[in-house]
Amino acid sequence: MKEKTLTELALLLQQRELSSVELTQYYLDRIQRLDTTLNSFISVTGEEALKQAAVADQKIAVGEAGPLTGVPIAHKDIFCTQGVRTSCGSKMLDNFIAPYNATVVEKMSEAGVVMLGKTNMDEFAMGSSNENSFYGAVSNPWNREYVPGGSSGGSAAAVAARLTPAATGTDTGGSIRQPAALCGVTGLKPTYGRVSRWGMIAFASSLDQGGPLTQSAEDAALMLSAMAGFDPKDSTSMEREVPDYSATLNNPLQGVRIGLPREYFSEGLDGGVENVVQEAIAEYRKMGAEVVDIDLPNTRLAVPTYYVVAPAECSSNLSRFDGVRYGHRCDDPRDLEDLYKRSRGEGFGDEVKRRIMIGAYTLSAGYYDAYYLKAQRLRRLISEDFQRAFERVDVIMGPVTPTTAFRKGEKSDDPVNMYLSDIYTIAVSLAGLPGMSIPAGFSDGMPVGLQLIGNHFDESRLLNLAHQYQQVSDWHRQAPEDMA
Ligand code: GLN
Numbered sequence: 001m002k003e004k005t006l007t008e009l010a011l012l013l014q015q016r017e018l019s020s021v022e023l024t025q026y027y028l029d030r031i032q033r034l035d036t037t038l039n040s041f042i043s044v045t046g047e048e049a050l051k052q053a054a055v056a057d058q059k060i061a062v063g064e065a066g067p068l069t070g071v072p073i074a075h076k077d078i079f080c081t082q083g084v085r086t087s088c089g090s091k092m093l094d095n096f097i098a099p100y101n102a103t104v105v106e107k108m109s110e111a112g113v114v115m116l117g118k119t120n121m122d123e124f125a126m127g128s129s130n131e132n133s134f135y136g137a138v139s140n141p142w143n144r145e146y147v148p149g150g151s152s153g154g155s156a157a158a159v160a161a162r163l164t165p166a167a168t169g170t171d172t173g174g175s176i177r178q179p180a181a182l183c184g185v186t187g188l189k190p191t192y193g194r195v196s197r198w199g200m201i202a203f204a205s206s207l208d209q210g211g212p213l214t215q216s217a218e219d220a221a222l223m224l225s226a227m228a229g230f231d232p233k234d235s236t237s238m239e240r241e242v243p244d245y246s247a248t249l250n251n252p253l254q255g256v257r258i259g260l261p262r263e264y265f266s267e268g269l270d271g272g273v274e275n276v277v278q279e280a281i282a283e284y285r286k287m288g289a290e291v292v293d294i295d296l297p298n299t300r301l302a303v304p305t306y307y308v309v310a311p312a313e314c315s316s317n318l319s320r321f322d323g324v325r326y327g328h329r330c331d332d333p334r335d336l337e338d339l340y341k342r343s344r345g346e347g348f349g350d351e352v353k354r355r356i357m358i359g360a361y362t363l364s365a366g367y368y369d370a371y372y373l374k375a376q377r378l379r380r381l382i383s384e385d386f387q388r389a390f391e392r393v394d395v396i397m398g399p400v401t402p403t404t405a406f407r408k409g410e411k412s413d414d415p416v417n418m419y420l421s422d423i424y425t426i427a428v429s430l431a432g433l434p435g436m437s438i439p440a441g442f443s444d445g446m447p448v449g450l451q452l453i454g455n456h457f458d459e460s461r462l463l464n465l466a467h468q469y470q471q472v473s474d475w476h477r478q479a480p481e482d483m484a
Contacts, residue, residue: 102199174425181449315359
């Protein structure tokens, strides 16, 4: 059963070959048996899941089911879930029970989906290895000594180990695509504004975007159709119709123009990763696509730009955690200042503190123009690179990450090296574009992802291209053998 995709499981439920209660129990058992070695979940909500499954079975019985009714999924612990701890991977929110559901959670629940629990993540979504979680590191199911990537590492590891058919994640600079690549699953970061951010705990508000992690592109299309759409509660969500993403999966690729950025195939890219990516692109040629070289000349500015913009926004967003209203509060504060200082000092981990300090610095009166304003200008240049490219090509392809998964601890003491693992994903986030990672093969036994980048709101095309590749390859069907 575990090898079945979300789409296949949904069909079995609709045909009543299987009940949602049976299916939910099956995944709860797998989590209990196997997650001890992975640590991909922070909370498992078994009792509530079985109740939701029983309701789904009722709906199926009376013919009121939608395409996702009764399938179990997991939510990244950054999405507020009413009555359930929503920790964001932080000690700060270890005691926080959300009083409402995030729009994404609400929409999935309206679609009849069952929630198995909340997945592990880097604290406040800051990280590329999932080693920054208050709840401990997550292991890569392909090799427990290795990181699963971050910050949605729990979601990616859980889908890869088939502890859930699908999960939600969020991507600010790569946090859906990078862990999807390192764990060998399919991950889609939608266009900024496509999916509501309401109830998704904010890291960098001009970049954060929620999306699905699944086994296949077909599954991602189903998930995105349920997640996307305008939300009056999020003023940055777009008032734009949600297409039926499943309807265009089989469009032919004849004449589709694929651009390969020279800057993504240069120094710093591991040879094993490059070979896998080139082989995948050769498959697209066979399917009738045209491949051309393009330039994204400002690529090298993306990481430095991001590490001004994202910390600036995080320092502002995280000022709400003050020990007064909710979250961690220190014992016996002497006065208000002591309450702020000790609550924040004790509640936040090192990486979060580093970002808050950088952000507070770059936003301060004397440095705002030199850093923050300049970074905003560079962000515009990076974005224009892509717009120029999309005049010539329909989609851009390249690697997701410069290397496959690295060993735990390998980059922990070297933040800049860690930051560079997002070198191919960050520019896409700064430009607000949709990006996808799909399994394309292995290098030294670890999964490699192929990145697909589209123009704004062109998710349908990305899903179409990804699905067509998954019709001629079976990388997305492979799962770690010892996760039986
Ligand atoms: N790894 C990047 C960071 O640490 C991106 C994280 C994300 O996309 N949430 O900020």
